[in-house]
Amino acid sequence: MAADLSRLSLNQATTKHWSLREAVDGCARMGIPAIGIWRDRLAEVGVSAATRLLRDAGLHCSSLCRGGWFPAATRAERMARIDDNRRAIEEAAALHADVLVLVCGPAPDRHLRAARQMVEEGIAAILPDAIAHGVTLGIEPLHPMFAADRSVITSLGEALALAERFDSPHVGVVIDAYHVWWDVEVYHLIRRCGKRIAAYHVSDWITPLPDVLNGRGMMGDGVIELRSLREAVDAAGYTGFIEVEIFNETIWNMPGEVVLALMCERYLQYVAPA
Template structure:
């Protein structure tokens, strides 16, 4: 019996083909027989929600998640309120696209006070729970690698994300495990087990050495040092059997034809995920 996952699980996270519009990404998935797509909000806004929904539905695709909500911390109460309202809009968009997962990139501290920023993250998520429940959408806290703490997220470990999720005492909140962000963590497998049924998503890419760029540094699976298959088996053992998103932010990959990327994705998925 093969250790490889089923290609039925593969999802194109839209940032992997950033050079494509949503319509082009949908058409690419159809050509390459990929049945899942993860939609990014900036791509959604280019096309509009109604047309986006029709494109996806007409193609017979399913949406694994909407990326992203979050970005809760801000310097003033008025700005924090704006962030909450934007997250509510994202919840509505996720529901309209018929996905039950909104990925949360929680946001950096607006000043040097990282403790306050983490408190605002918790308060923001807690406030969104009733609205998310009303729309049938779950909030997936995605911890980001510590090198992103200054500009993208003060939630850096799966342990932190698990603690917030558990503190909410609701199945509306869970965690997203992205191999690029958590592979280094000595507590990783303990925290995957702890997350259990609260794992709402699993994202794959790889960590090349040397890392070509902090933001656009992710590589195709198999081109780096991450034990991706071991992590995939761990999230499955914990209870996650949903779509697996290929999420690669890499300028060289963006510069090549999208269909070439999707072909590489499928091959690397079978060999390394």
């Protein structure tokens, strides 16, 4: 049977040193049908040029990263971040992205409860724009070790409860295996998510962890039960793309073509249906 890469997507973070054009061209050569785009690399070429690149290569945009980062010390800062999220929604709509990933942001001081309220208020503020543009907002819970500097939303249960409070098909959750694999409730929570799963990301947890932020491993190099998690996500009703998102200096320093070839091999070996 031919290798089935039909659900595979390259998150741009995995090939950090490639431009958007290089990443799109690499995916097209390898038969990878989708790409998750980061806004800083999008800004280098502009939305119109990026849209043409995707169209000419026949690639789909599985996600745009990132929105979110709502908490801030002053109202003016919070409003500026909401305005930036509105621009991100417009970009996601132009790219026909499946989801705008919300990395919700840390507390500006030590008040976690206040910061979590700011996240909810921020999503409420941008939801009308998301609905108007047909964009899905995906709340991504991060591993608790990122609570201090990247997100106050640190479990799948918390992200799901937040999404459910909006009762809108335009608000869902992003499940990243790296961030949720440890949770004793993860399979139960995935079932509860159901149609609210807006995206699924994979990498692996290496032991010992080489770096908090840039320590993700290639699938198969760590301890995560990746196929079991993918099966649970599928059983919950998710049929979308599976993004490989890896932050790792060693992988970034490898030739991009080598990374993509290894990514395809490991995806088939550890993630895709056997």
